[in-house]
């Protein structure tokens with residue numbers, strides 16, 4: 233491809249010299265493009281780069297007002313896109329890329345950023361702004377390098393740069409404008425045009441990198457790679473690269489989601505951008521000289537590295553491919569600038585030569601493959617769940633924690649199970665990222681827990697989810713096996729699943745036998761321990777001195793509240809059947825700020841408190857019962873008292889999160905609600921919603937105050 237690029241006048245001789253060695257430096261590395269733009273894909277593929285496409289889920293919602301210059305916005309967006317993918321892959325795809333490429337292209341004219349037109353009139357508005365004028369196309373690019381360390385931590389370091397190209401449109405007559413708009417091409421393109429297709433006819437001149445207008449500044453990218461890999465690694469070994477990239481140095485542990493302006497230039501502390509390696513010798517992107525430069529070839533900046541713990545096991549060749557690409561069809565870059573859906577899209581070279589880019593056929597087959605993978609992932613989901621439930625119930629993770637390195641036959645012997653079955657189960661666990669297989673004794677691999685298993689699947693881990701997993705296996709699984717008839721009759725499936733009628737799920741199903749009760753309490757306990765801290769610290773609760781955790785079960789949530797708020801005492805209020813067993817769950821060291829009162833929250837008087845906690849209570853009940861409970865709480869409250877509600881909040885269109893909607897499939901009387909629905913229920917009892925917080929944890933939270 234290089235000769236044709238040279239013919240386009242994109243690359244000078246010197247740059248071309250460095251291209252092949254640079255691209256070949258990436259051979260054998262996992263390079264990921266965090267963009268679904270077919271144009272970018274095409275440009276990079278033509279350059280001979282081998283990479284995977286994992287479109288970023290980063291929503292392009294950065295506040296443009298925070299940035300001094302448009303290119304800073306593009307660079308920051310590119311960086312956030314790349315970082316999102318770099319951070320997601322070790323968890324979702326169970327593999328850590330070596331490099332993630334993020335890019336964002338914007339069109340600016342008269343100090344305005346033009347996004348994608350929403351309709352034909354909007355396209356007309358944009359194109360008439362561009363008519364007869366010169367405008368700028370900026371592409372911000374971030375190259376995030378990931379370095380996986382021994383302890384399963386991943387270091388991230390971002391190198392950023394941008395390219396500006398000036399484009400002048402001819403004077404466009406009304407008829408020409410409308411003809412172009414009616415071609416449909418302007419939609420889905422920032423600035424409302426695609427230079428590589430019909431939009432090329434509107435262009436009088438292009439000053440700068442043409443491919444930058446298409447969507448990716450290839451030349452600048454190659455120079456940047458050269459700086460990173462050739463200059464940094466003149467001794468050409470990986471170790472010097474590590475040093476060069478600052479991987480042995482201190483790192484910034486957090487990644488801002490709403491970064492301050494110029495974040496991309498706050499890199500001077502990073503060893504990678506130090507003068508020693510001369511990575512930031514050019515004008516800074518936000519420096520006056522840089523912002524005034526046309527066709528900018530500014531040097532990149534290297535942002536501080538970020539350190540993130542990865543939870544999943546290391547990817548292995550054997551891992552099922554269906555896990556590797558997640559939800560691609562749902563989440564694609566939505567504001568790529570010069571994308572075209574055309575099946576062939578001619579690129580004009582300066583010599584008038586036409587290069588046919590048959591991209592979309594290839595794209596199509598890739599997208600179809602991803603669609604297929606997504607469907608297979610959904611079809612196989614139950615197998616993965618059951619493999620997790622079974623290995624957890626049989627004690628695989630506890631065993632391998634005390635005796636890491638056992639092979640399948642040894643595990644089978646300890647678990648009193650068949651060798652063949654155990655072998656299959658262990659291999660499946662490796663594929664799911666729950667176990668790692670290491671070394672070999674003769675023919676048999678030796679197994680040990682991954683970080684994920686150690687953290688959540690051991691019975692004595694502080695954040696153990698074993699209790700909840702057991703509940704899913706023994707209670708939720710049988711309910712889901714009757715889903716079809718549940719949907720058909722809209723009835724409670726408990727009788728079919730457990731052979732007993734039930735009016736009140738707690739009293740009639742869970743608390744009928746001691747074994748089922750303890751299982752349920754264990755399940756609640758494990759989830760409360762994982763979510764409790766995020767809920768307890770979601771809001772400033774310093775004005776409350778006493779709280780009552782309504783339906784507080786084992787007290788796990790109450791203990792998290794007292795830990796987070798040293799002046800708060802919490803009374804746990806739950807059914808007598810629960811309170812009598814609660815002492816089994818008390819932590820070893822407490823300071824008596826958690827107490828238990830037995831009662832029925834629909835019938836009995838509630839303990840007095842300044843704050844009532846309702847964690848995972850209201851979703852179990854229909855509106856009438858919710859009103860009954862809220863009216864009792866309202867009666868117990870004086871003005872200024874609070875209700876802290878914690879549930880999964882559905883989004884307002886009830887399209888997610890899927891966790892909430894899937895849970896609703898096995899619920900009988902209750903229902904999942906949005907934050908607004910909860911807020912309205914509380915409002916009808918005199919509570920004003922003060923704050924809503926979507927925690928990054930399993931439960932969201934809302935604080936309401938009695939007016």
Ligand SMILES: C[S@@+](CC[C@H](N)C(=O)[O-])C[C@H]1O[C@@H](n2cnc3c(N)ncnc32)[C@H](O)[C@@H]1O
Nearest residue numbers: 738756760783784785806807832833834847848
């Ligand atoms: C889904 S669990 C939530 C437990 C706890 N709040 C948490 O987040 O971990 C519902 C709790 O409400 C309690 N509960 C159900 N009906 C009750 C009633 N009528 N009176 C008191 N507690 C009740 C159950 O015993 C159970 O502990």
